[in-house]
Amino acid sequence: MMKRRDFFRTVMAAGAGASVLNPLFALAEELQEFKAPPMPDQPVTKVTDRCYYILAKDPEPNPENHGFFSNPGIIITQKGVVVLETGSSVQIGEMVLRQIRKLTDKPVVAVINTHYHGDHWLGNHAFVQAYPDVPIYGHPAMMQKIKDGEGKFWFDFFQRLTDNAITGTVITPPNRTLKGGETLNFGDVTLKIHHYQNPDYDNKVHTESDLMVEVVEDKVIYSGDVAMRRIANASDGSFRGTIDAMQQWIRAFDGHTIIPGHGPHDGVALFKDHLTFFKTIWDDVAKYYEEGLADFEMKPKIMEEPFMKNVASKWPGYNSTLGKFIAVAVQEYENAML
Numbered sequence: 089m090m091k092r093r094d095f096f097r098t099v100m101a102a103g104a105g106a107s108v109l110n111p112l113f114a115l116a117e118e119l120q121e122f123k124a125p126p127m128p129d130q131p132v133t134k135v136t137d138r139c140y141y142i143l144a145k146d147p148e149p150n151p152e153n154h155g156f157f158s159n160p161g162i163i164i165t166q167k168g169v170v171v172l173e174t175g176s177s178v179q180i181g182e183m184v185l186r187q188i189r190k191l192t193d194k195p196v197v198a199v200i201n202t203h204y205h206g207d208h209w210l211g212n213h214a215f216v217q218a219y220p221d222v223p224i225y226g227h228p229a230m231m232q233k234i235k236d237g238e239g240k241f242w243f244d245f246f247q248r249l250t251d252n253a254i255t256g257t258v259i260t261p262p263n264r265t266l267k268g269g270e271t272l273n274f275g276d277v278t279l280k281i282h283h284y285q286n287p288d289y290d291n292k293v294h295t296e297s298d299l300m301v302e303v304v305e306d307k308v309i310y311s312g313d314v315a316m317r318r319i320a321n322a323s324d325g326s327f328r329g330t331i332d333a334m335q336q337w338i339r340a341f342d343g344h345t346i347i348p349g350h351g352p353h354d355g356v357a358l359f360k361d362h363l364t365f366f367k368t369i370w371d372d373v374a375k376y377y378e379e380g381l382a383d384f385e386m387k388p389k390i391m392e393e394p395f396m397k398n399v400a401s402k403w404p405g406y407n408s409t410l411g412k413f414i415a416v417a418v419q420e421y422e423n424a425m426l
């Protein structure tokens with residue numbers, strides 16, 4: 089990579105004097121100079137006439153997929169386009185914008201981020217570049233996490249795993265808050281915002297900042313990471329919060345289509361599978377903890393459970409992440425006993 093001093097020398101030699109005199113402009117130019125290549129276009133999945141998403145097939149970020157492994161959502165309303173999740177980089181955000189242009193020429197009028205994990209919002213940068221005044225919504229706990237350094241953490245994480253495929257991305261947090269319970273009106277489309285609250289479990293399902301977006305007229309839920317058929321990072325969430333939330337939402341959203349943050353859409357069966365997965369692990373951890381077993385001793389016993397053998401073992405991340413997942417459950421159980 090070119091050193092900053094060498095860069096300035098190159099710019100001077102090229103005769104771009106004006107930008108060197110203006111440090112901010114020079115910085116913007118430097119970012120352009122080192123912007124990683126574009127994210128190749130990905131096909132859009134249509135769920136209803138108004139609700140779409142871009143399915144990320146890969147379970148993990150890597151250099152080949154440019155860090156694209158979570159699903160951006162697109163809702164086309166009378167008043168314009170609402171975007172759910174923006175991907176892990178400015179390049180992915182720009183790809184989402186290109187796909188939107190194939191569907192409609194309406195402007196993007198709102199962006200909603202479902203939580204603070206970087207694969208769901210680092211692409212915000214592309215949307216403020218295209219629409220400088222666009223409202224970007226997130227939960228107040230998400231804003232706080234980013235203030236505390238979460239943006240930098242995720243930027244570095246993706247740079248490392250993708251071989252710098254997100255270079256040029258500027259960390260762009262939400263600029264509006266949603267706490268859950270709000271209704272947003274976009275003409276023919278009403279969005280209801282859901283946030284799980286139970287102080288006993290620190291208001292956590294996947295994180296304490298989860299927003300779920302219900303498209304009322306279409307009976308569609310964009311659920312972020314509160315449920316998925318994948319073994320993901322559980323260390324920011326709560327097993328008991330997840331079990332409680334799933335039990336409520338399976339009843340509340342029966343007959344709805346669920347579009348998760350990772351993997352293909354389905355009905356409420358997605359919540360049911362997620363519940364069974366979390367409950368199987370939690371109940372076994374409780375039982376084996378009382379028998380004095382350590383987490384690595386629990387793992388083979390948990391893997392013998394029918395749901396694990398028949399269903400969860402086919403999910404991405406099962407072999408690599410299940411052990412860590414169980415360790416997180418043991419930690420939560422231990423803390424709950426204190």
Ligand SMILES: [Zn+2]
Nearest residue numbers: 203205294313
């Ligand atoms: Zn997440």
